[in-house]
Amino acid sequence: MRARSGISILLGLVLAIAGMGGASAQQTIKVAYTDPLSGPFAQVGDANLKQMQYIIDFINAKGGALGKKFELVPFDNKSQPSDALIALKSATDQNMPFIMQCSGSNIAAALIDGVNKHNDRNPDNRIIYLNCGAVAPELTNEQCSFWHFRFDLHAAMKAEVMVRALPKETTKVYLINQDYLFGQSVQRELRTYLAKLRPDVQIVGDELIPLGKIKDFSPYITKIKASGAQALMTGNWGPDMNLLIKAGIDAGADLRYYTFYAHLAGGPTAIGAGGDGRVLSVMSFGENVAPELGNKEAEEFTKGFRDKHKFDFSAAGYRTIFEYLQAAVNKAGAVDATKIAFALEGMTIRDFLGFETTMRKDDHQLISEYFVGSFKKGVKYDAENTGLGWATAATVLAKDVDQPNTCKMKRPR
Template structure:
């Protein structure tokens, strides 16, 4: 293309006889040089600009063939199991949404990028997505990465009003992200750590009076540490925190020294927001050591967790979760149970990502409402949108801070359930259901809107 533009410029400047794009002389008819050149140049201009329009139109048509959604999470490294599980569940959900018509008659297409659990790699993924004019990017794992993405999306959208992008947050839950760092371009589709911490503390039985906290030493883990202690003080001042530690993210391979300290502390319960190997190895070490503990977690139900816990975790591990495979049969929802079973038939790990389906149902509704995939229009359409999720519960995307308000569950890992987890013979029985109206919390967001 650069060569043709240069040749066009050279031809246009050439004096005397007419030249083609390669500057080859044309045969002339005496007395008609000016007329022939004008006609020839007109034809070349028509052809040239026709070519430009064809190229532009072809690119636009290609872009409009599907609605592309970038997805960036760890697909390699110590947390790859979580990213891979997310990817498989998202694709299953997208296939379902597309079978129901997609949005505006177009199908959604998921485009994965490996961020290796590094903010810098997530920003590279964002750059690649915007270079390809993708209107949406999703990320679930790592609030430090989410913070970098929010900042990156804000800056990109400010500088490129004709190529904006929306960040759909599917699991990065530091409260700061929808409070002091809230953004018009960021929507969170999972409860934040403060909400989850309140659910966790309310799940503690009255006889529990001593707890130990272990969390990952980065934005999310620090948020969990702060929020759990906050709600212990508000709701259970009778409970003593006998240990409180932050560990380096993804670095600890042997948690037995931590278990030794926990046992010596007299703690009856371990409270943790750890995820991935930091959760799996921690609980496995405790069970292997025979620690007399109950484990209260945010993420024990995710891929790899049940296998790591094993039979020794019977009735000792609880998870604060958006969905467990036994929720649907417990409430008698046949459609949700069939949807879950469809995933179980294809994969060797549990379907836990009901929230991902909610994301794409919101996106589908917002795009159809906006009549466009233009991010500003979609973002506006998504604000205060209400969607009944696949379990039949009402959910709402709160306009003030772009935080979803939805139901949540507490699951206990035990025998005797309809669906076991990862072939362990144990599964997640629902021990508590918290409705959206009971989970809402105030926010401090002061959102800057486009054009404000």
């Protein structure tokens, strides 16, 4: 009897400990985050990680969702689709309901396919892919997925904003983009919108460069100067953007630079004082937007990050992501990927600047306001201690960036 009693007590303790472990595992809502955290694009991933953690701390302080806190779990994908799929496998093995990725549309395409296959095979362990910056239009058109939600404008939307920002006197442009899915999309969309909106503009050069391979852009700048271009238009990001503009500024090229990502970490430092009034960036947010709007709360939020990390907060869109997640999890009433995905569809919230945003049901593309920032002196907040910062040259409302889509989405029952 004593032996049986001892076994029963031991078994009870084992079950209790196991139950405690299971309960502990459910205390947070885990979000896997995979981006380059090493290699040539590590600065991008590291800046994203710091901004996301700052936002998550803010969201958690406001109650998280269903009484649970969000937890960010980083995975280095080294800018390789294969490593991103390893991160996806790790996330699903741990029953994480979300995986987030921002950099690289080729990686995004692989993740969409991987998430679709996993969710088809594992209806009790599904995962949602949160896209925070991979913006090839195909991802919410031909490759659209019920499990994929994009929280940044796609390249066609950004290209239209960029083309509309060209002044009338600019009639000769040069295009340089990265030679992979995203860069090819930017190249195509810029050509499309230049032909549609500015048929007077001549494209005097158009090149695709190998992703992350070029260390010296001075030969490209020599060609651009010889072409007679007045403006350089590029979707380049990371060192492919920073080194390109630095080479142009250092060479004294008489150019204006129209970019998607010059405002991100490292960009202002690479541009330097020589870029005063010559660089524009299509952006979801700039640190001077809040004071220009008179939004004290948003200004205080971004200043809090700047004081802590000593570089610009550019990730207003990431805060929007977690506010959507917070609302969707609460609406779903459970940490269940299928229920949360249905809750996200068609959801509308006001972002922290006060603008209305919508997660479009048809293709899971966020529709939100956007800005064109001009790098110049005389702003309230300079960027990376350069003495220059991003002044808002244009504000584009959500209704004015909306574009039709070709998505034919298959939804689970």
